[in-house]
Amino acid sequence: MADSIPSRLPPGAVDAHAHVMRKDGPLSTLRHSAPARDVSVEEYLGVLDAHGVRYGLLTAPSFYGTDNSVLLDALARAGGRLRGTAIVDPAISQMQLAQLKAQGVCGVRLNWVKRAAVPDIRSAAYQSLLGKLRELEMHVELYLEGSLLPDVLPVLQASGARIVVDHFGSPDPAQGVHGRGFVMLCEAIQAGTTWVKLSAPYRLGEADPRDYVGPLLEGLGRERAIWATDWPWVGFEDAFTYQQCIDWLHAWIPDAAVRQAVAVDTPQALFGFR
Template identity: 40%
Template sequence: MITVDSHAHIFERNLPIVHSPRYLPGHDATLEEYLGYLDANGISHGVLVQPSFLGSDNSYLLAALGRKPQRLRGVAVVDPEVSEDELSRMADSGVVGIRLNLIGQPLPDMRADPWPRLLRMLTALNFHVEIHRQAGDLAQLLDPLLSASGVNVVVDHFGRPDPALGVDDPGFRYLLSCAASRRVWVKVAASYRNGPDGRGAAIALAAMPLLRKTFGLERLVWGSDWPHSQFEATESIQAAKARLEEWLPSSADQAIVLGETPVHLFHFA
């Protein structure tokens, strides 16, 4: 049975980085290490997400996909003026989406050039757009994506609700309302990024029944968030899998979130 880790990163310290990165790791996270962790935890497939500090130079990601084309898929970071040919080459290499990591960044106007052109190309390639942004800003991003294009959207890390508000965050409630579009998926991953001292874990427990009720398991995917940047000392793939078992005690439910849903979303079949 195929099982998919839908969110992981690989990198090396000697790779070219963007100017003034928000975060820069002090260690390597190689493909060999990652595959070893997958094997040790009984996970057959993985989705590699381009790290923010590597910007739109996806060469390291693409090289990794080329080494394990059956086992891996990729989510790239691109300039919004990227060419159709370059996107097509990425698709041929196993890329299935692009990521907008907008933490600490200005919000783009998705209705203004060059975004509509890019969204049309992504839709034609059956790519999704992955959004990483605090819940309070999701409406400004998702409204134009869902109303003006046919692109599918994947929202990272439970939608990043405000730690103080949790599931009562109006932005998280807005995210729940987007389930009706059937074009939004949510990654139930890295709950520790939604608040310290157990707050993120508590939010995840409160969020899961709401996400399940509105989106259904066929719109939820799980990710390990390996190598757990900034949380390396306390997190692991094993711990991430244990959390999924806490959120979804039924093995049948886990099989959907680990297998059936990501297999279709990330084009493993």
């Protein structure tokens, strides 16, 4: 019997969440993980080429804190194929943010998962940051446990900044689609203020990601969901392949027109590839 043909993505596809890293980089005391190996931008671009993926979004990992040197170096060497989300001090100036944007950074990441205490999004510093991001048309990328979303998401919505939520919104596996955070995320998507990444299903506990895809894609969700791999799967480095991540998307979304929106049209527009 002939081998099956690997699943492919439409031309112009965007991988909306990946990382580059160096083991010798300056590690933050607030990190909840660490790089297992050096991962270069050249390696990542080679992986994209091998799987027919045109663009990628490099997400700043938590372990470097506000040092974005590895990210910025990768963006400079990517020939316009990559954008990035940086981790910054909330007191950063608008000029500094604009300089990051000029280097390919299209958003700021709030990596607040696994924190003993979540920073105060209502503080003057964060409110100022959100205003600057809104004015510069940069997005806020939020990684936070779903059970804590109700404390943060409404404040982000009120700021008027674009919001991108990582990894299905990290729902509480015990509550699933009925958890208050997940319900609030779906409502934010319908309000047109929020996007969600269909990514990293292995970070959802024992939950089946397909249970979340349907509610997230309802109504406006088809225009607010984006696909991502989380490559090279920090903490799960040897557990998955890039092809599996593509296959997952096909399993989650059998409709080719919806896959076109999730993998190409929406992320290209959101991250400034067109």
